[in-house]
Amino acid sequence: MRHLELHMLQSVPVACLNRDDLGSPKTAFFGGAQRARVSSQCWKRAVREYARELCPQGFAGERTKLVVEPLRRELQALGLNADQAGDGAKALAEALGKWDADGEKKGKLQIKTLFFTSPNELRALARAYVAAGEARDAAKKALKSLKSEDLRDAADISLFGRMVADDHSLTLEGAAMFSHALSTHRVDTEMDFYSAVDDKQPEDESGAGMMGTLEFQSATYYRFVALNLDLLADADHLGSLSAQQRQEVVRVFVEACLKALPSARQNSMNAATLPGYVLAVARDKGHPVQLINAFEAPVTSRSGLLEASIKALDAEYETLKKVWGLEAVAEYRLPEMDFQALLTGVAGHVR
Structure with missing residues (x-):
């Protein structure tokens, strides 16, 4: 399988990017420790909406x-x-x-x-x-x-796929694969107490007009996205497009993956950041391989978690290449290269 892999490390401050049914930030246990989690479905929607903003004529699916x-x-x-x-x-x-x-x-x-x-x-x-x-x-x-x-006009359907229970002939396997984003370290959910003053409250009265609590997390996330280039180009997906048009689709998709952020509580807990480190890998065979086990032992550091996470990620990747013989056609890294150069590089592998 010809494919692309995106391995991303992204530090996010006070936020509640993805909530459960009780309004609490989602979590997961991994490596015996509680981690902050953002579901794949949540980040996929953010990517789909961002891609549509970048290219509305090609990402018009709803x-x-x-x-x-x-x-x-x-x-x-x-x-x-x-x-x-x-x-x-x-x-x-x-x-x-x-x-x-x-x-x-x-x-x-x-x-x-x-x-x-x-x-x-x-x-x-x-x-x-x-x-x-x-x-x-x-x-x-x-x-x-x-x-x-x-x-x-619907590259998003080809990328994200669809399931139609009443007519399986309309079901389409998505060419893109997303993992749940997990923090590289142990995370405890915290509480934010807030209060609001009634603007029309008499000056001789004290107290808040409203008060409550909200839960939040701050974390450095490992995010993983892969794209099956062979599937994307077949007749049921975007085979009717030219190679140049598919390259543009992939450029838009990769840009959206790197820049999109779930929108939950962005007004009250704006956490808009960009990945601090990206490793993009192009392969001509095999299947996509996550590097999440770099963080099976939670990262700890007193001088910032991003740098420690980068070291752990690179070490895991080198180990997998040495032990399992993983072969890459090309590797691209941010911030070692600039964003546009990375987009041009990965798009060049689209046929």
């Missing part, structure tokens, strides 16, 4: 239950009247997922499950439905006609 109205508009644009378009949109939606009958009673025309799609794909579905005429199975025929060309 996860939504609300596919009926855009499908209705597309069908009307193809000449169907309002009633025909409404019926056709509902039929297509029902083919994509389970219809939300309870929602319909409340005036919500939607399916029960999120469907990851794009404007071009919905447009293609509408065209295929109209081409099928009045056939009873027109919606199913339309779904079967979808091809990779319909994802030309």
Whole structure:
């Protein structure tokens, strides 16, 4: 498997990047110690949104239950009247997922499950439905006609994949692989007590108008992302694009991976940082290998955790190369080189 690996170390100050069902920062035990954790799904969403900001025409995918109205508009644009378009949109939606009958009673025309799609794909579905005429199975025929060309505006679907329980033919394996981000060291969740003053409170009265507590963490995270270049270029993904277009997709994706940060509590606990160290590796065979075991023994240091984490990461990588014979076509490091040079380097491995 031809692939790229991104190994990132990123120090984040007071933050709650990813919360559990009780509002507490997520954690995990690794190496016998509690670590700060940010789920892969959380950081993937941040990357997807950042990539869309960088390249809206190529990353136009959206996860939504609300596919009926855009499908209705597309069908009307193809000449169907309002009633025909409404019926056709509902039929297509029902083919994509389970219809939300309870929602319909409340005036919500939607399916029960999120469907990851794009404007071009919905447009293609509408065209295929109209081409099928009045056939009873027109919606199913339309779904079967979808091809990779319909994802030309949705590199995010090819990268992140989608699962469609009601029609496995629409399920697509993502070319990108994300691990959960873990702190390289032991982390204890801390409490922040806050209070707010009522601006209209009389001067002779004291006390807060509101008070409470919030949990937070600060940590140096090890983050890992890999990209299957062979899968990205196959016919079901972005095979319809030129090599140059796929290179641009990868440039955008890698930039988003390095710069995106989950947005939770960014107004009250702004923790916007960039990775302090990046090792990007290109390989022509094998499968992606994490370097997380560099931190199986939690890092400790009185002079900063980032530098100690970098040393541990580099030592683990050299050990794996020596013991297991890991072969790399190329390696790129920040801050030894600048950001644009790294992007150009990794994109050069895309065929």
